[in-house]
Amino acid sequence: MRVLHTADFHAGRTLRGYDRTPEIRDALNEIVGLARSEKVDAVLVAGDLFDTVNPPADAEAAIFAFFLALRDAGIPSIVIAGNHDSASRLSGLSGLLGWVGVQVVAQPSHDPRQMIRTVETRSGEKLVVGALPYLSERRLVKAADVMGAEVGLWRQKYREGMKFFLGQLAAGFEAGAVNMLMLHATLDGAVASGSDRGMQFDLTNAYTVSPLQLPAAAQYVALGHVHKPQELGASPLACYSGSIIQLDFGEGGEKKQVNLVEVEAGRPAKVHPIPLVSGKELRTIRADLETLDARLSAVKGFDGLLKVVVRAPAGTALPGLKDRVLRQFPNALGVELEAVKDEATVQAASREGLSIEQLYERYHQERRGELPDALRRVFKETDTAVREAAGDGI
Template identity: 65%
Template sequence: MRVLHTADFHAGRTLRGVDRTPEIHAALTEIADLARTERADAVLVSGDLFDSVNPSADAEAAIFQFFLALRDAGIPSIVIAGNHDSANRLASLSGLLGWVGVQMVAQVGTNPQALVRTITARDGTTLTVGALPYLSERRLIRSADLLGQDVGAWRQRYREGINFFLRQLERGFRGDTVNMLMMHATLDGSTPSGSERSFLFDLTNAYTISPLQLPASAQYVALGHVHKAQQPGEAPPAYYPGSVIQLDFGEAGERKQVNLVEVEPGRPARVHALPLSAGRELRTVRATLDTLDRKLESVQGFGGLVKVIIEAPGGTAMPGLKDRVLRATPNAIAVDLERVGEGTGAAPSAREGVSMTELFTRYYEARKGAVPPALLDAFREADAAAQPGEDEAVSA
């Protein structure tokens, strides 16, 4: 049996005001073509189809055309909801998607066995997938902090809950079928991308799952959530295929891929990485005022998107600097000034001594560009209401 594993499409993503959906659409077209040419019996999608719970029409079109392409190739799929997806929205579409061969598992209901799905391959082999969609832990984190309780105990309680579902899913595995587990979660030992959102990685993924919790009877664990392709678990083999394009400048230089898994009942899986070519490359240029012109020359002819970071002495006025960069490098979509000598030269992902307002500003700028003043004021007001007093620094 041949199973193609992919994840983290993030259709609808914008980067500094640039809509990446056309690139994601191209990547999904490439993946559907690979599924056909590699004679995949099934496709597994481990969550985060969309970048937000309220995706654009273009984002929805990209996703639905992907599933239609699989239908036209006669390839069924099993899909789970990720943390960026609206589980309710995907659940409401599950009936329609079923008509084109998509088994959508968006929510955990009262019957855990409903999370176990099967697909029959062309040769008659049955694929059994224990499909566990994203289970939010953010409310647990906030509750533990507000109540002054032991966060470590809550972490253990979360793992015990995950164990319950994993054991229930394992009950659906049989000796005469290919058995796989699919999850959208953070596995201990996984390495996040150097994403501009990496400072949020700790905030939103404080609860992790140990590889020791994974059922040994799973022949392959299809993971989603981490954007860097990797194998964080060996027994059973657990893989993140990563995001399908370089989504932000922290992922610059990463090779994007999908995994092709060849497996038979009772036999070890053989995993092959299939590289993807769609999507513009991202590159960061770091320069001082003295080296700026030379560094910009180095990206002349580069067809991707560029972020320029300029190190400048604190207090130096920089009128017209951004326009100067954009004239020299039209494909630069971000020009950031990093003041040195003021204690502000820390890496963008550092959280030491950084206020919640600054974290929000970085997050918003990474997705859409400059924060509207009214929105920033509203965030400050909401933060003050949640934590009376001045902004508190977020410690690492």
């Protein structure tokens, strides 16, 4: 069986006022082409189809065209809601999407069986997917309450609640079928892209899932939420496919991909990353005033999107700088000033709050190395004597 795993489309995304949806549409067309050429049996989309809960019409058109193209190719798909999606909106559309072969799991159900989706493939093999949409702590508490669990426990530990749902989904796996799990969540050990808004916080707080909590019976775990493609854990094999274009300058330089998963019932899955070429390359240029022209000349002919950061002394006014850059590079979406403090200011700030003894120790380290204990005692005694003499009015 061959399954294509993708996620994090973010249709409707704008970057500093620049609409990225045409690039996202191109990437979706590329993914449909790969699904055809690789003869996949199903496509898994692990959340964040849209960038906002109320996407513009062209973003919806791009997503629906993607699913219609998969329908025309005879390829079924399974989709979950991500944190950027409107779960209620996707839930309302699930009936219509079902007519074109899209199985949607947008919200948790009081009956875990409602979160199990199956596909009878052309080869006769059966694919079973436990599909868990994004669950914030608030939604997890509400879902646990509906299912009759002790709500107080969910409030205490997010991951214990997730463990409950994951266990319920694993109970729906079938012998003799290919069993997969799909969720939109943050796993411990995941590395965020610079553009994963709020993700750096998520990766260090309590609202994560341990790879050890993933059901061992899952042959593959299709993850969404983190935009950097990566593999986490081997038993079960869990992977983020990442976003499909460089969505933000924090993702500049990242190679985007989809994951082609080859698997058969009862055997470990094999993952083959397939690179995507759609979408403009994003690049950040950093320079000071003296090197700015040279740095810009070095990227002449670059047809992606630029952010230019100019380092200058704090308080410097640079009228006309943005116009100067845009004349050379109309594709520059941002021109920013990065204040650089002069050395004297930096040194003064570094001395702030230090005692005279600490200042002397720092001075000695910079000039002669580590301060000997004997010399420290002499300095301290001298300092004390001077202070006492000053107190006596001498």
